[in-house]
Amino acid sequence: MATLPQITLDFNRQIKLSNDGGSLSSDTGELIFREFDEKIGFSKTIARFLHLxxxxxxxxxxxxxxxxxxxxxxxxxxxxxxxxDQLTNDPVFTKVVGKDALASQPSLSRFFSRFDAESIAQLNQANQELLDKVHQFREPKALIIDLDSTHADTYGKQESAAYNSHYGTVGFHPLVAFDG
Structure with a gap:
């Protein structure tokens, strides 16, 4: 059986991951996401583009x-x-976010009210740069586009809705493409 060696995280050298049964938390997976965030520069990219x-x-x-x-x-x-509000002083979340305490529910709710069409466009620009970083890292040799259809039920007399015999309901049947 393989065991996890003790690993120190780059974003916070005081945090060490191991499976020795010490202090446990159900949210420690967040530490790995934060490490990934630092590796690809996610938060730095967002900060560069997003100006609310x-x-x-x-x-x-x-x-x-x-x-x-x-x-x-x-x-x-x-x-x-x-x-x-439940996570305000959670030890894992405070380390991940890098604050002594997390923002409260009202702070998060007011945050979303500052978004407008321009800030959404800024997030799209940041998203594109992050996608470009990931593609550079992967060095893909080919582009695979996976085409699939899906079904979304509709109710009433929705324009362009049709009966789908596979699902046995009326709805939309769009074709979607995914970059594999």
């Missing part, structure tokens, strides 16, 4: 910190903003 119209004068959590917190909460399965 922020009229706050006094704040503890930057927009980049709030976005990072929300992304890591979603990765860990905490989809609702109010989960932030």
């Amino acid at each position: 119209k922020d009229e706050r004068h006094y704040f503890i959590h930057s927009n980049e910190d709030l976005l990072r917190q929300k992304i890591y909460q979603i990765i860990a399965g905490y989809f609702e903003d109010d989960a932030a």
Whole structure:
């Protein structure tokens, strides 16, 4: 049986991963995501592109910190903003986000109200740069595009909806493409 050797993380040299049965947490997987974040420069790329119209004068959590917190909460399965109140002093999340305490639910909710069409375009630019980084790292020899159809039920008299005999319901049947 293979065991995990003690590994020190690059983003925080004080954190060591091992399976010796010491202090346990159900959210330690977040540490690996943070390590990946640092390797590809995810948060730095977001910070470079995302410039929200922020009229706050006094704040503890930057927009980049709030976005990072929300992304890591979603990765860990905490989809609702109010989960932030339960995680405020969680030792793993505070290390991952790099703060003494996480932002509260109201802070996260106000954060989303600062987004507009321009900030969404900025996130799309950041996303494209991150995709380019990943493709450079992978050095793909070929581009594989996986075409699939899917089904989405509709109700009422939706325009362009049709009966699908495979699913036995009326709905949309779009064709989607994935970069494999």
